[in-house]
Amino acid sequence: MELRVRPRAVVFDMDGLMLDSERALMGCLEQAAQQQGHVLPRSLLLSLIGSPDAVTRQKLADVLGLAPTDVLLAASYARYADIVDAGVPLRPGIVELLELLREHDIPRAVATATRSPLAQRKLAAAGLLPYFQFVATSSDVADSKPAPDIYLHAAHGLGIAPAECLALEDSPTGVRAALAAGMTTIQIPDLLEPDEEVRGYGHHITASLHDVRALLQQWLPTSAA
Numbered sequence: 001m002e003l004r005v006r007p008r009a010v011v012f013d014m015d016g017l018m019l020d021s022e023r024a025l026m027g028c029l030e031q032a033a034q035q036q037g038h039v040l041p042r043s044l045l046l047s048l049i050g051s052p053d054a055v056t057r058q059k060l061a062d063v064l065g066l067a068p069t070d071v072l073l074a075a076s077y078a079r080y081a082d083i084v085d086a087g088v089p090l091r092p093g094i095v096e097l098l099e100l101l102r103e104h105d106i107p108r109a110v111a112t113a114t115r116s117p118l119a120q121r122k123l124a125a126a127g128l129l130p131y132f133q134f135v136a137t138s139s140d141v142a143d144s145k146p147a148p149d150i151y152l153h154a155a156h157g158l159g160i161a162p163a164e165c166l167a168l169e170d171s172p173t174g175v176r177a178a179l180a181a182g183m184t185t186i187q188i189p190d191l192l193e194p195d196e197e198v199r200g201y202g203h204h205i206t207a208s209l210h211d212v213r214a215l216l217q218q219w220l221p222t223s224a225a
Contacts, residue, residue: 003184003204006219007166010101011154011183012132014112014119015050016170016190019126020089022049023191025080032075038064049192050171052113052144084118087125091190093209098131100213104220109134109154111167111178113144134158146173151181168212172198179203186212 016022026045033040044063048056061069101108110132112119116139123129134157141149155162167178170190175198178185185203187194194205206212 005184007184008164009107009158009160011109011111011151011165011167013169013174014110014114017168017188018091018094018128019122020091024083024088028076028079032072032079036072038072046192050145050173052138084122084125088122090126091209093213097209097213100216102131107158107160108132109136109158111136111150111154113138113150115139146176148177148181151178151183175201175203
């Protein structure tokens with residue numbers, strides 16, 4: 001994997017990329033659904049990855065109806081809140097990558113479709129918030145992913161042109177948003193493997209954040225200036 005442009009900043013998705021939250025939330029949905037007598041197909045749960053809250057609610061409502069969906073989401077989010085407060089588990093390699101970027105003073109931002117209060121809670125509880133100079137959320141923009149707004153807002157917050165930013169994403173929805181913003185994009189899939197259409201976007205795909213760290217190390221001096 002080679003990048004055509006050396007990035008001046010790195011913009012991180014949050015759920016499924018830094019935090020193992022997609023798996024945790026899916027578990028909460030499955031447990032709450034089972035208690036309420038619903039069966040949620042695996043394909044439906046996977047289709048929710050990277051979706052904003054409104055899209056998640058609508059997709060579930062299309063299957064269950066609005067009222068049962070509201071009850072299900074309330075129970076699921078209550079379970080999930082306990083996980084958030086305890087600190088959502090981290091994805092492998094995220095701390096090592098963030099430490100490398102901080103050591104070399106590479107600006108860092110978050111671009112997440114999660115709403116601001118919850119995003120801040122999740123990052124803080126997981127111990128990641130101090131690593132970032134800026135956090136862009138769906139609360140800050142008119143349109144969430146796959147629109148480019150969140151990524152454009154993150155670049156603006158760092159004061160760096162989108163074309164000079166590297167975006168790291170796990171979901172196809174997030175990849176579309178980052179590419180639409182004009183950022184060089186690397187996808188590190190988690191639960192949802194990229195299909196032929198997604199691979200056709202022409203972005204970079206790699207197996208882990210350790211691979212991203214190794215790539216960036218090639219451009220950095222052996223010790224910070």
